[in-house]
Amino acid sequence: MKRCNPNAKMIECSRAIAEAVKLCKPDVIAAYPITPQTHIVEDLAKMIANGDLNSEYLRVESEHSALSACIGAQATGSRTFTATNSQGLALMSEMLYVASGMRLPIVMAISNRALSSPINIWNDHSDTMSVRDSGWIQLHCESSQEAFDTIIQAYKIAEEINLPVMVCVDGFTLSHLWEPVEMINEDQIKTFLPPYCPKFKLETENPITLGPIGYPFCYQGFKEKQHKAMLDSSQIIKKINKEFLDRFGRGYGDGLIELYRMDDAKKAIVIMGSACGTAREVIDKLREKKEKVGMIKIKSFRPLPVNELKKACERIRGLAIIDRAISLGNNAPLYTELKAVLPENIKINSFITGLGGKDVTMQILEEAIKKIGQKKEVEFL
DSSP, X not given: OOOSSTTEEEEEHHHHHHXXXXXXXXXXEEEOOOTTTHHHHHHHHHHHHTTSSOOEEEEOSSHHHHHHHHHHHHHTTOOEEEEEOHHHHHHTHHHHHHHHHTTOOOEEEEEEOOOSSSOXXXXXXXXXXXXXXXXXXXXXXXXXXXXXXHHHHHHHHXXXXXXXXXXXXXXXXXXXXXXXEEOXXXXXXXXXXXXXXXXXXXXXXXXXXXXXXXXXXHHHHHHHHHHHHHHHHHHHHHHHHHHHHHHHSOOOTTSSEEEESOSSOSEEEEEOTTHHHHHHHHHHHHHHTTOOEEEEEESEEESOOHHHHHHHTTTOSEEEEEESXXXXXXXXXXXXXXXXXXXXXXXXXXXXOOGGGOOOOHHHHHHHHHTTTOSOOEEEO
16 A cells, blocks of 8 residues: 555554554553453553553553543543443443543543444444443544544643543444554654643642532532533634644544535435445445535534534435434434434434444445435434
């Protein structure tokens, strides 16, 4: 494969994430292994053992403990990192709300994987969708390059808005994929991501309380401020994506959504993650047949880019929304949320596919586009 430039390196996506974390110099890394996330923390452990990364690596007994350790370290003013997925994220669930409620800028990589039962180690988005209300920013990546770049951006986003960030890559489909990635060196990163200077931290010289009891008279006020911070993070994400583009020549739409061949599109497919690459191929194929179809790639699921989506759909007559998760007893999560905020005159069809690692093929996506406007709004493909 032809390399992009001399800084490009053929590398596994998990290793690319580890390399990005290394550049960000976390003080503490706490993790517990779970397939298919394990390569990320294995590589970081090797970097520390070899003296290439000056971080404290905590080998904990569970994912719950991993995030607990990050919470404690971050509260004292240390930059932290962890990674998990699937059942590990489910076990970590209690502490997700603690981290976000305490407004701690923790960065966590997720190699999205299906939830049991039945036991399944392959990709879908059921794990992160199940914790979409936990107060974490969720950024989904299409490629190894995007994962590398997004980890670096995530630290700057998290530390500016004081909210934790999940950087999500599709398990195996992307996490174990080898692609050329344009690297950034330590001198370059210094001009983009400064050393961590927390806005507040636990210290003996200036004692404060973090995470106290929230009585009924004040608890709602905390949640209102947390919600406002999540909404405000949209502009922070867009700003930092622009800064990264200006500095390194790479950006991902406006940082919230990315549009593909949408200028004159009448129909569009809405999709997240590695399947966006397949969707681009489908769009190009249909364009050769003079079909006016485009793609809306959701990069930020939280915060949900409502205004950006409305603007992107101003001339759209129909949408095929692709979910790799289902809200059992209701509909698919991405479909449900977009259906609630987009104009009623747009014909919106939901397609659930790719569960448990099922291939999301060109044929499936082409079929979804062809079925836009049919009476059956929700369908498994």
